[in-house]
Amino acid sequence: MIGVLALQGAFQRHFDCLEKIGVSAAFVKHPEDLKKCSGLIIPGGETTTHLKLLKDLFWQALLEFGKNKPIFGTCCGLILLSKEIVGQSVPTLKLMDLTTSRNAYGSQIDSFETAVDAQLDGQSVMIKGCFIRAPKIIKVGPAVKILAKHGQNPVIVQQGLHIGCSFHPEISMDTSLHNYFAKCCQQVDVNK
Ligand code: GLN
Numbered sequence: 440m441i442g443v444l445a446l447q448g449a450f451q452r453h454f455d456c457l458e459k460i461g462v463s464a465a466f467v468k469h470p471e472d473l474k475k476c477s478g479l480i481i482p483g484g485e486t487t488t489h490l491k492l493l494k495d496l497f498w499q500a501l502l503e504f505g506k507n508k509p510i511f512g513t514c515c516g517l518i519l520l521s522k523e524i525v526g527q528s529v530p531t532l533k534l535m536d537l538t539t540s541r542n543a544y545g546s547q548i549d550s551f552e553t554a555v556d557a558q559l560d561g562q563s564v565m566i567k568g569c570f571i572r573a574p575k576i577i578k579v580g581p582a583v584k585i586l587a588k589h590g591q592n593p594v595i596v597q598q599g600l601h602i603g604c605s606f607h608p609e610i611s612m613d614t615s616l617h618n619y620f621a622k623c624c625q626q627v628d629v630n631k
Contacts, residue, residue, distance in 0.1 A: 441624060442467040442476035446492045448484020448515060452609035456617045470500035478509040478624035481516030483571065483607050486541065489515060490529060498530075505534045509600040509627055511620040517603035518574050525577055535598045536580025543575035544605070552611070557587035557595050559619045567613045568594070568606035576605060600627065 445466035
C-alpha cells in the first residue's frame with residue numbers, strides 16, 4: 440500500500456496514477472495512516488500551507504517514516520524533502536541532500552509542459568512533465584543520483600530510498616515515475 444499525503448495540493452491525481460498501474464493506494468490525512476504504508480508520495484501544492492498543516496506529531500511521524508521507508512516528493516514535495524531552501528529559513532524534512540529554490544521556474548503564468556528524458560533502471564524513459572511554479576534544484580550532495588535534467592538543471596533525483604522531482608508527472612497521468620517508485624517500495628519490503 441502506497442500512501443499519498445492528502446492535506447493539500449495535487450493528491451487526487453497521484454492516487455489515480457497509482458490506481459492506473461494497479462498499486463493499492465491510500466490517502467494519508469493523519470500521522471497514524473502512515474502505519475499501513477510501505478511508501479509515501481508527497482504531492483505538489485503549497486509549501487507554506489503544508490508546513491502549517493504538518494505540525495509536531497505529523498512532522499515527527501514523517502521524519503520517522505523517512506528513516507526506512509521510501510518517499511517520493513513532487514514539486515512542493517521535493518522542497519519539503521530537501522535540506523535547505525535558498526533564502527528561506529523554514530523547516531524542511533532534510534531527507535535529501537539538496538538545495539532548492541522555490542518558484543525558480545517562474546510564476547503561474549510561466550507554467551510549461553515538456554518531455555523529460557529520465558534514466559530509470561538503466562533505461563531511457565521520456566516523461567511528460569508539467570512545471571507549475573516549480574522549484575529548481577540548485578545544489579546536490581555527493582549521495583544524490585541525478586535521474587533527469589532539464590537543460591542544466593537536475594529535475595529528477597534519488598538519494599537512497601527517496602526520489603524528488605521538480606515537476607508534476609501526475610497531471611498528464613504519466614505513470615513512469617509511479618511505476619519506478621512502486622518498484623523501489625517493493626524492494627524495501629522484500630529486503631526487510
Ligand atoms: N511554488 C510552490 C511552493 O514553493 C510549489 C508549487 C508546486 O508544488 N506546484 O511551495
